[in-house]
Amino acid sequence: MSDKLLNIKNLSIEYTTEDGVVKAVNGINLDLKEGETLGLVGETGAGKTTTALGMMRLIPNPPGKIVGGNIEFEGRDILALSEEDMRGIRGNKISMIFQDPMTSLNPVLTVGDQISEVISIHQDLNMAAVIEKSKEMLELVGIPGGRYNDYPHQFSGGMKQRVVIAIALACNPKLLIADEPTTALDVTIQAQVLDLMNNLKEKFKTAMLMITHDLGVVAQVCDKVAIMYGGEIIEYGKIEDIFENTRHPYTLGLFGSIPNLDSDATRLSPIKGTMPDPTNLPSGCPFHPRCDRAKNICSQRVPRHTNIDGHKIKCLMFEEDIKQEWI
Amino acid sequence: MSEVLSSENLEKDSSVATVNKKRSQTAELWRRLRKNNMAMAGIAILGIIIVLAIFADIIAPYDAVAIKQNLKDRLMTPSGAHILGTDEFGRDMFARLIHGARVSLQVGILAVGLSIVLGGALGAIAGYYGGKLDDIIMRIMDVFLAVPSILLAIAIVSALGPNLLNLMFAISISSVPSYARIVRASVISIKDQEFIEAAKAIGANDFRIIMLHIIPNTLAPVIVQGTLGVAGAILSTAGLSFIGMGIQPPAPEWGAMLSGGRQYLRYAPHVTTIPGIAIVITILALNLVGDGLRDALDPRLKS
Numbered sequence: 162m163s164d165k166l167l168n169i170k171n172l173s174i175e176y177t178t179e180d181g182v183v184k185a186v187n188g189i190n191l192d193l194k195e196g197e198t199l200g201l202v203g204e205t206g207a208g209k210t211t212t213a214l215g216m217m218r219l220i221p222n223p224p225g226k227i228v229g230g231n232i233e234f235e236g237r238d239i240l241a242l243s244e245e246d247m248r249g250i251r252g253n254k255i256s257m258i259f260q261d262p263m264t265s266l267n268p269v270l271t272v273g274d275q276i277s278e279v280i281s282i283h284q285d286l287n288m289a290a291v292i293e294k295s296k297e298m299l300e301l302v303g304i305p306g307g308r309y310n311d312y313p314h315q316f317s318g319g320m321k322q323r324v325v326i327a328i329a330l331a332c333n334p335k336l337l338i339a340d341e342p343t344t345a346l347d348v349t350i351q352a353q354v355l356d357l358m359n360n361l362k363e364k365f366k367t368a369m370l371m372i373t374h375d376l377g378v379v380a381q382v383c384d385k386v387a388i389m390y391g392g393e394i395i396e397y398g399k400i401e402d403i404f405e406n407t408r409h410p411y412t413l414g415l416f417g418s419i420p421n422l423d424s425d426a427t428r429l430s431p432i433k434g435t436m437p438d439p440t441n442l443p444s445g446c447p448f449h450p451r452c453d454r455a456k457n458i459c460s461q462r463v464p465r466h467t468n469i470d471g472h473k474i475k476c477l478m479f480e481e482d483i484k485q486e487w488i
Numbered sequence: 489m490s491e492v493l494s495s496e497n498l499e500k501d502s503s504v505a506t507v508n509k510k511r512s513q514t515a516e517l518w519r520r521l522r523k524n525n526m527a528m529a530g531i532a533i534l535g536i537i538i539v540l541a542i543f544a545d546i547i548a549p550y551d552a553v554a555i556k557q558n559l560k561d562r563l564m565t566p567s568g569a570h571i572l573g574t575d576e577f578g579r580d581m582f583a584r585l586i587h588g589a590r591v592s593l594q595v596g597i598l599a600v601g602l603s604i605v606l607g608g609a610l611g612a613i614a615g616y617y618g619g620k621l622d623d624i625i626m627r628i629m630d631v632f633l634a635v636p637s638i639l640l641a642i643a644i645v646s647a648l649g650p651n652l653l654n655l656m657f658a659i660s661i662s663s664v665p666s667y668a669r670i671v672r673a674s675v676i677s678i679k680d681q682e683f684i685e686a687a688k689a690i691g692a693n694d695f696r697i698i699m700l701h702i703i704p705n706t707l708a709p710v711i712v713q714g715t716l717g718v719a720g721a722i723l724s725t726a727g728l729s730f731i732g733m734g735i736q737p738p739a740p741e742w743g744a745m746l747s748g749g750r751q752y753l754r755y756a757p758h759v760t761t762i763p764g765i766a767i768v769i770t771i772l773a774l775n776l777v778g779d780g781l782r783d784a785l786d787p788r789l790k791s
Contacts, residue, residue: 219688252690259689264682269704278700279690328690 166335166368167193167216171230174208174215178224181440185211187392188230193336198362198369200379200400202415203389206436209372210260212389213338216370217257218247235335253283256329260341262321266313272324273299273309276331283332298327302357319350323357330361337362337369343378355381376419380404388412391437391447398472408474410452446477454478456486520784527780533773541589548583555579555738563756573758576748577738581762584740588763591741592770595656595725596718602660604714607667612698612706614668615675626672629665637662641724645733655734659721670713674706708785715778719771726767742767 174186186208193199201209214220215227218239232239234255239247251257256279259265266275276295280286286294296306302323304316313321322342329337339358343351359382362369371383379386379400386403388396388411396409407413414432434451437443443450449459459477467479478487521527540547548554558578566573572581614625632640644658678684679702687701726743728734735741737748742763749759 217689219685248691248693250691251688252692257686257689259682259686261682265686267683267687267701267705270700278687278692282691282696325686328686 164194165192165233166195166197166235167191167370168233169212169216169230170233172212172215172227172232173229174211174220175226175228176224177226178440183439184442185225185392185439186215187442189387189389189392189394191387191394191397193368193370195335195368196362196366197385198371198383200383200386201370201372201389202374202376202379202386204374204436206439207389208392208439209374209389210340211392213257213340213370213372216338217251217255218242219251249283252279252329252334253332254334255336255338256332256334258322258325258329258337258339258342261345262318262325263345265325266321268313271310271312272316273311276324276328279328279331294331295327298331299324301330301361302327319346319354322346322350322354326354326358326361330365330367333365334367337367338372339369340372341374342371343375344373351378358382376415388415391442392439393447393475394473395448395475396473397466402472406472408469408472408479409476410454410478411448414451446475454487458483458486517781517784521780524780524783526776527784530773530776530780533769534777537589537770537773538593540586541593544583544586544590547586548580550587553580553583554587554740557738563752563759565756565758572762573756575745575759576752576756579740581745581759584745585742585762585766588740588742588745589766589770591652591735591739592722592725592767595652595659596721599656599660599721599725600663600714600717602656603663603717604667604710606660607664608671608703608706608710610664611668611671611673612675612703615672616679616694616698616702618676622672625668629668632662632665635662638724638727641728642731642733645728650728650733650736652735655725655728658728659724662724663717663720666717667710667713670709671706674709675702678702678705712778712782712785715774715781719774719778722770722774723767726763 169189169191171188171190172186173184173188176183176185189208189212191199191212201212203209211220211225214225216232216234216239218227220227227240234250239250242250266272270278273292273295276298277291280291280294281288284291292309296309299309300306304320304323304327308315313324316324322345326342337358342358343354346354355378358369361367369382371378373379383400385399386397387394388403388409390411396403396407396412403412407416411432414430417430418432420429432451433453437447437450443460445458445460445462446452446455446464449455452459456477462477462483464475464477465480466473466475467481469479477483544550556579558574561570561574561578562576564570564574564578570580570582572585575581575584610625610629614622640662641658644661645654648654648657675698684697684701687697692701725734725741726746729741729743730747732744732747735744737744745763746760746767749756749763752759
């Protein structure tokens with residue numbers, strides 16, 4: 162228990178809107194050990210970003226609210242902390258990399274000031290030492306320290322994302338939440354940034370939660386993977402479990418949507434349909450309307466997690482008492 | 489760290505740094521403003537007025553020239569001895585004009601400064617927190633807006649008594665609501681940007697986010713409105729002094745000078761015309777600068 166850096170239990174987050182209650186996250190369980198990387202994968206709207214914001218307690222309220230469950234970080238319940246204590250954790254113990262580096266840097270402050278800011282908030286250093294440390298961070302992400310006084314618009318997208326990484330790692334956090342850090346970058350820069358993150362992660366022994374919809378990125382950096390669908394984790398396991406021993410029909414669908422050079426298929430086989438409306442999730446298994454292996458029971462019974470040697474699947478196909486239906 | 493990125497990349501980055509000239513936003517703004525001839529003319533006129541006002545005591549000592557009455561030289565037309573003539577008490581018009589510029593600029597700038605601080609703070613709080621606080625602050629501002637600003641200023645001055653300080657206070661209070669509205673509108677558009685969320689994610693508190701991340705991003709419209717506001721404040725000062733609610737005689741003030749000379753309009757029109765022209769030129773210069781700043785800060789014109 163104590164070796165777990167982060168332990169999320171039954172976390173549920175809802176947004177109350179005029180059109181009804183949006184159940185963005187429905188009772189998810191996650192845990193992370195020190196230095197481990199977990200990939201959180203899912204389509205747009207699956208609740209990935211909401212989960213991440215929930216861990217930072219940054220869900221905009223109203224309309225958002227954490228309605229259940231708990232988040233334990235270093236043995237402390239994050240949801241019970243005061244706002245003051247929480248600010249001490251953000252950027253210091255848990256930090257976050259946002260999706261779009263173009264908009265996550267303040268255009269009117271120099272990049273140096275923005276790195277210095279996080280250091281001066283959390284560390285009791287004099288200004289000269291803060292600037293010194295900021296320049297070190299810049300160099301660490303491969304940007305010359307002499308560019309300390311440059312503004313964000315003078316950097317390219319990839320360099321901006323490196324600045325964002327420098328800000329996130331400046332206080333040597335225990336946990337780094339990366340919310341689609343490479344989505345806004347082109348593929349060559351993507352590889353550079355991922356390499357950089359991987360190296361720095363190992364250097365600082367930081368655990369990482371990598372949010373992405375790109376399975377290629379997951380394969381490159383993650384130790385464990387959680388597949389999210391409709392606010393639930395429907396498959397969870399070590400990277401080998403997910404990639405080589407895919408079980409859940411949705412995950413199979415995700416892999417089927419990736420072009421493969423070895424096969425002669427002229428068309429991809431995407432998952433049919435779209436994500437369900439989160440204000441009105443389907444009964445039973447949330448995936449059943451799109452699942453090509455769905456049976457009648459899928460719309461009636463909510464699947465539980467089936468645990469096969471640490472590989473957890475939330476699908477009725479694997480539940481002991483009814484799995485013969487599919488044989 | 490060369491193990492993180494290849495040295496080739498580092499070299500490329502540093503060469504980009506030297507080619508891409510370091511240019512702060514202020515320098516960029518100045519570069520664009522310089523292309524605008526009208527704005528530069530405005531800045532030049534303002535510069536001359538400011539220099540004259542600063543060195544007024546050296547050019548024409550206050551007690552000896554601007555205040556001292558000299559009745560045998562009254563209502564003289566411009567000549568070598570008095571380049572702009574003399575007023576109804578034989579005082580040198582030029583001396584009074586440049587001392588009057590001091591008052592006008594002082595009131596204009598300080599009154600606008602005070603209303604930007606007050607209005608900005610109220611607008612930022614209302615915009616950032618929203619909800620009930622926003623409603624309360626902005627409805628109070630609406631009440632202020634409903635009263636014509638010159639009437640409000642007259643009411644405040646007559647309640648507190650006419651002097652320089654009260655005049656400044658009255659003029660700034662009556663323009664607080666417009667700054668509150670401008671700042672609130674910009675804050676609302678900026679607070680939902682991702683970099684504000686990023687600032688929250690590094691543990692910054694609300695005060696820091698407002699002061700360091702939001703306010704600097706709202707400055708552009710405030711600077712424009714402020715420059716135009718100085719012109720308005722100078723006009724209000726002159727107006728209030730004209731009706732005797734502002735600067736009291738014998739202190740020189742443009743509006744008071746206008747008012748004092750109006751009885752002699754037929755025999756000595758220069759006594760009223762000259763302060764009038766001074767007001768017109770100053771306001772024109774400020775408006776030119778304000779318009780120039782607005783164009784220079786317009787992101788659509790950025791090249």
